[in-house]
Amino acid sequence: MERGSSKHGPRVDEQMSREVEGLLQGPGAGGSRVDESRQPEPAGEDQPEPKTLTAGASRGGNPQGMSMDDVEGRSRLGRYITMSALPGDREALIANARDNDAPADIVDALERLPDGTRYQTVSEVWAALGHKNETTRW
Template sequence: MSVGMERGSSKHSPRVDDNMSQDVSGLVQGPGAGGSRVEEFRQPEPAGEDQPEPKTLTAGASRGGNPQGMSMDEVEARSRLGKFITMTALPGDRDALLANARENQAPADVIASLETLPDGTHYQTVSEVWAALGGKNETTRW
């Protein structure tokens, strides 16, 4: 009576063949196979006990903090104003700024602020408009 092999391999035992097939299943079956070793290296390691968790930084913070003479709130408020006053309105006076802000769907508080600007004054930059509205701009670093 001859004993037939359950597997087609003459080099390994059935147990070794099973282990080897599991080792390559991620390569053969692709990423959806689950438990794939191929995917393990793509997972970031968690921070160690003595390491801080990664945090998302604001644009200002990643550039070294707030400009000298301005708080983060002031930077954000001036930036918000700049979203509604585009370069096509500058240089411009109050009416040009208001028209541009309305075209850009500026909220009521921005429109109300721009309406307080004096008539006949031309502004070259958003920073000039911001200063005319009572905002602080960065101080020059010499």
């Protein structure tokens, strides 16, 4: 069979084929695409193995005085209230949340805020909605 390209020979073709095999066929066919030096080392003999948490389990590290649900709820609220809206009153927060395509439950919650109060942070808004923030450590 006559080759149409004279850039390299069959040996180089074979080597190049092996180099990209993992990229073309995935990790199951000839190894992972990840460089071995970047893979995490296993736990030592006296160290516990890391475990994957199931859905709903507490990940730990919650701020003191807040549950994981509180942390996630406040974070979700903060996704729809940008820093440009703060400090702001109820109307500014509602308008900002709508501009950021907030879901109906977030907008409904903001509509329950008292009128005439300016909020400096998302944490203040969260507390005004009746939720817990972290407690101060002294």
